[in-house]
Amino acid sequence: MTTTQKLPNWDMTVIYPGLQAPEFEQGFAAGIREIDELAALFDQYQVAERPALVVDDALAQVFEAVLARYNEVLERSETLFTYINCFVDTNSEDTLAQAKLSELMNAYVRLSQLGTRFTAWIGSLDVEALLAKSEQARQHAHLLRRAQIQARHLMSPAEEMLASELNVSSGLAWSRLHGNLTSQLKVTLELEGETKEYPMSTVRNMSYSPDREVRRRAHEAELAAWKSVSVPLAASLNSIKNETNVLADKRGWSSALEATLFLNSIDQQTLDAMLEAARESFPDMRRYLKAKARALGLEKLSWYDLNAPISKSEKNWSYEAASRFIVEQFGSFSERLADLARSAFNENWIDAGPRPGKVDGAYCAGLRRGESRILANYSPSYESMSTLAHELGHAYHNLNMRERTALQSGSPMTLAETASIFCETIIRNAALKDANKQEQMAILSSSLQSSFMVVVDITSRFLFEQGVFEKRKQRELSVDELNNLMLDSQRQTYGDGLDEAVLHPYMWAVKGHYYSSDFPYYNYPYMFGLLFGLGLYARYQQDPEAFKQGYDELLSSTGIANATELAARFGIDIRSKDFWRSSLAIVRQDIERLEELVDTL
Structure with missing residues (x-):
């Protein structure tokens, strides 16, 4: 891969x-073959839904053999996919x-089917008896007990x-x-009098420009671009939400939300407590927007002002400067964390710069045990750092997670943000x-x-998604209906903090988080992650060494x-x-x- 704008590629x-x-061809063929061999092993041991089985020593040995091979194939498949x-x-x-x-996805269908068979098989077992006979089972006790519950929500084989x-x-194709x-x-x-074509990621980065006219033009051009592809994207969203509704119903969940609460390892009481606290905070969050408007000399912010810098920083947050700063500050917490960052920078784990054909946003994906790859669209700013x-x-x-098996490494989305928010807070402070x-x-x-975006905008996304799921039970939603639902969700949450005439009706088209049939309600876990991470950081400040x-x-x-x-390990009650x-x-x-700084300066 070649570099772009002197920023590294992974x-x-x-x-x-x-x-x-x-x-690669050999490895790819081997990966496909291993999935086929795992299927043969499942057939050999009749790993599928069965009448209640007696858990004896022989069955415990079969379980351990199946578990070990299943973990190996999952781990290698993850590396190949990433x-x-x-x-x-x-x-x-x-x-x-x-x-x-595409070819790998076809193989993943078989792997997904084997996962369903494994879950159904666990549902046929006396899990507590199995735990008593197998050390490997005890190491996977949480997974097995959850599989028993999930088995009750399976359709027929x-x-x-x-x-x-x-x-x-269907779902994967639309995504x-x-x-x-x-x-x-x-x-x-x-x-500046010149008309050009830009990648969407570049245009969205212009929302950070100090020039309001640049931000306005970029916002309007962005909306026009989303409108041009709104019909196929609306078809995608309608199809995914309908598929999710149908499967949730067929599997015996009361709603897609109930299914996702199980996936995210929390209950309705926890979600309600978090969302109610978030809504209570909206007046404070709008104070932030009003302070930002004062700093920019505006009566009220428009959508395209949300990311505008309100003060010129003298710091040079080039990629190189950011790399050095991150390593140094991570070291203030632990040398192990700093070493991780050094490895990521020195060994080119990061694809840093925006370019045509590259997806927008940022993410981290596990490549192999203890090693990841990070996608970013870096611009020289504090935000990008x-x-x-x-x-990281x-x-x-x-x-x-390096010493955990593949099945032990399946963190729910709610907990997947724990370390990321913690590291972000280290850098901010x-x-x-x-x-x-x-x-x-x-x-x-x-x-x-x-x-603000994680608390307020995530709430707007939750309201929007909830509305789409409910309305999709009756029929498809048009582009205009999706836009109006999004605008209504934004008005409910942003309130008088923004100019209601300049919002973002196509945010449903922007966010890939809506386009997953496997992870509906992909948004609220980010709020959980932020607030849980902040709560953990507060515990760290109280007693660093014990933490x-x-x-x-x-x-x-x-x-x-x-x-x-x-959470209880750190004295936290998330309910x-x-x-x-x-x-x-x-x-x-x-x-x-x-507010104090704005009013002073």
Whole structure:
């Protein structure tokens, strides 16, 4: 891969030299073959839904053999998927990568079917008797007990097999369409008398420009571009939500929300407590927007002002400067965390710069045990540095999972943000420490914008998605209906903090989080992650050494215990609204500090 704007691209040659290399072809064929061999093993031992089985020593041995092989295949499949997907996400026009990903997805159908069979098999067993006979079972106790519950929500074997086969040309296909369309979307924009086409990711980055006219033009051009592809994206969204509704109903869930609460390892009481505390905080959050408007000399912010810098920072947040700062500040917590960041920068784990064909946003994906790959669209700003720190937090989480099996590493989304928010907070506090008042204002504004989006905008997304799921039970929604539902959700949450005439009706088209049939309600876990992470950071500040002793183990355990149990290790009750209020109080303190700086300067 070549570099763009002198920013590094990730190195994938540690797995294979390239997609056209013989080593890749051999590895790809081996990965497909291993899935077929696992299927044969499942057939041999009749791993599927069966009448209640007596758990004796022989069955315990069969379980351990199946479990070990299943974990091995899952781990190797993840590496193969991440390897290929990294080529697709950095160049969606790479036809070979797209073809290989499509072929792998067909194999993943079989792997998904085997996962369903494994869950059904566990549902046929006396799990407590199995735990008494097998050490390997005891190490996977959390997974097995959850599998028993999940087994009660399976359709018949034939229906589950059909659903997984159709998913390739339904849910997954619609999701890929969204990814391909949005990554290849070009935006026609006139700036300084010159009209050019830009990648969507570049245009969206213009929302950080200090020039309001640039932001306005970029916003209007962006909306026009989304409108041009709104029909196929609406078809994608309608199809995915209908598929999710149908399958949730057929599997005996009361709603898609109930199903996702189970996936995210929390209950309705926890979600309600968090969302109610968030709504209570909206007046404070709108104070932030009004303070930002005063700083920009505006009567009220428009949507395109949300990311505008309110103060010029003298700091040079180039990629190189950000890399050095992150490593240094991570070291203030632990040398292990700093070493992780050094590895990521020195060994080219990061694909940093925006370019045509590359997907927007940022993410971290596990490549192999303890090693990750990070996609970013870096611009020289504090915001981009903060995003890097966030994604490196995910990589640190993956590092702490290194000794876990593939099945033990399946963290729910709610807990997947724990390390990323913690690392983001380390960087924010360090940047504030030595900053002058102008720089403090810039950093606080950026940090609060992130918190605002996670608390307020995530609530708007939740309301929007809830509305789509309900309305989709009756019929498809038109582009205009989706736009209106999005605008209504934004008005309910942003309130008088924004100019209601300049919102973002196509945010449903922007966010890939809506386009997953496997993970409905993909948005609210980010709010959980932010507020849980802030709560953990507060515990760290109270007693740093005691916190450090349990933190890595907490990250290592997110796939083997539920959120309530893990939070209790640090004295946190996530079912209590008071905990969520205490985390939001940290955000409120930052708002008050920003207001003081704005009114002073």
